[in-house]
Amino acid sequence: MDATHNEALTAWMEEHGYSSNSLARAANTAFEHLTGKPGRYDGRMVRKWRSGLVRWPQEVTRRVLEDVTGVSAAALGFAPPKRATPAAPSPQEDPMHRRTFVVGFTTAVAAAAPGRASPRTIGMSDVQRLQHKFASVVASDHRHGGQPGIEQQAASLAEEALNLQNSGSATQRVRSNLYATAASFRSSAMWAAIDGRRYQEAVGHMREAQSLAELSGDQAIKFRIWSHAGTLYRHMGRPADARAANDVARNLRITRRDPLFASLGMARQMAIQGVAQERRGLERTFDQAQEAIGRAGQDVFRPVWLLAFYDDAELHSLALTAYLAIGDWSTAEYHAHRCLAALRPHMRRSRAIASCRLAHAQLAQGDADTATHTAIAVPADAATQHPRVSRMLQEFGAALRATAPNSPCTRSWTEHTATWRATA
Template sequence: MVANVALRRRMAERRMTKAELAREVNAEIKILTGKPGTVSERTVHNWLTGATSWPPGKIRVALGAVFDCTPEQLGFTPTSRARTTPEADVRRRDFIAAAGGTAAAALAATAAAPSPRRIGTADLQLLQTRFAEVVASDHRHGGRIGIETRAVQLADEALALQERGSATQRIRSALYASAASFMSSAMWAAIDGRRFDAALAHHQKAASVAAMSGDSSIQFRIWSHAGSLYRHLGRPTDALAANDVARGLPIARRDPLFASLGHARHAAIHGLTGDTNAVRRSLGHAQDALDRADDAASRPMWITAFYDQAELDSLALAAHLSAGNWEDAEAHAHRSMALRRGAMQRSHAITTVRLAHAQLAQGDIDPAVATAMSVPAEASTHPRVTGMLALFGTKLHNRAAGSRPDLTWTQYTHDSRRTPA
């Protein structure tokens, strides 16, 4: 047996224990197959010692989703038989096996049956279930290439149904909307993971498919994401233009919740320009619209799953932080964290790091370090969080090199990179 040094190194980089890796792999397996995985600490121990050199297919796919890389890059060695079975084939088999029930049988049958069939509500329900799983995975982890890859595959599945049978115009429009929804999730995962070239490519496909759906709610999501993409790229003019497309759609005029999100993201973009008056004006519009939104209204799952008062305050935090309004930023951070829903782990971590930045900028060095150190280890491996924490460390050192808080942070980051047991 040869110990798996590559996997141990990857776990160390993420400060991940055997138990934590087992939980994450089991969660990914559930997303992939619909059933929880059975990976245990003993299973992970066998991977690390080399007792298991090539895990089963579902586990390999799940590991790839957790670490954003191939099994070979994780130190696993395929058997001669495994070399003839591409990982993509495993993913496809697992997708079909996971579907379950009538709708799953319909999808599997259409892949092999030459004769056309009627595409109906069951197909749409399956796609909607898969979309909910993608959104839930994004809320837990965010930014992972595994989420992006799955979303693209599911978009292709939705588009392929257009060619596999007959359907009413309503069903066809809904299929295009489903495909656009998946592509918008792929786009967001790429943005969140700092894969901006991929995000731009996903936006082009998502926008064209959404236009064919005639669904202004998914068009809003895509163009709102585009505004966020250009904001992260440091292109506020393009960001404002893209977000204006979203804000001009019928859904934003009709539904105050969509209007509120559009205004809040506009405020975050204005923060890049340092225009405090524009930030406050947009946030005021966002709050007014949110206060008018009817909680009982029927809306797409993707917006109700994340946008609320906590998210509005999070965007206000981002806006004021970019504009240099440190006290306002801190106030919104505390409010957002107090209201944040438990499932939004990645968002809570990002808000926490932004709070640390706001505290540091005000000279509150000890509280800032304590806040940054409170980010959970599993969340600190997220690409955005990792970058924000690294920038925090740089700013802290520039401001208070050699001080006790600086030394505390340096020791903390060093200890956090220790090899897991």
């Protein structure tokens, strides 16, 4: 029999914005969720479905397509082969067709009933609207960082994404994206709490984010959450837990597909090595992270949160953290200067943190004048409103008074901090 073009599948793809290749990718994800093994669908196979060359895919493929689209294989235009035996039911009496007809008829009657609203269809446009809000949260975090308002806004938007899940019908692709978006918001709330040193709140956000990420199946957001978990435990002084969490992130498949994720995983591992006083491995880990970031191409789709912050500046920032932790002050200062030179203009919080760390490294080498000048250059709003920056500057002042109690630079620092209190 000649192949007949599958109009139903083609119409569904056009309505939902799928190309042959993107549907193949979605099918591979669904196949892996279903079987635990990587899918092997490609654009050529999808074109065979559309052209009618494949009239009735294998059972596992039908289940995959139903998971992706949210409708039955029959509704997608596929039909089982007719049986040659006389006892076989005619197409009009095929139980599958009868069920499809009855369900469709019942749905149509219910939709037409007076006073009953049709269920809302949630689409990718709804997801994109939330993702635009997520980009704003990321931008706000890089300008201010650690603020309870950012944490609360991100948590509220996570709930908005979850409420949208329950407000209507959606395809498997849309639902996965909604869960991933909710997990992204919750992980931003987690990061704001970490940055603000509100660690118990961060733990609560982490648990919510991990559950949502599992529901989404999104490798990138899983990486972000587990990598943040490593940072959380590092700040809490629990290097063994930090390493375990970061290892989960580093062992995800996405780190093998994209060198930029691999580089970030190794860079954060380096910071954990510093807290654990593992001096020997630091230089090697930095070299591996730098080599990986050098292999990361520009023509790869990556999430906005990764592109917004991870680059050479962040790599040197994490190296600065590691070398400060082990007391290698001169190497820490080198990485601080490299970080500050490479930072993008909008990274105000990161610049303040790197400047504080540079001041500590300079003071530890006996250069109190230069260290004080560096610390004074930290903007007043960051010094007074960002918890991590405030604490680092308090520690700097204590160290300065201990090493040079009667020096002019100590008096300058005391006068400078007095102006913060006066304007606070």
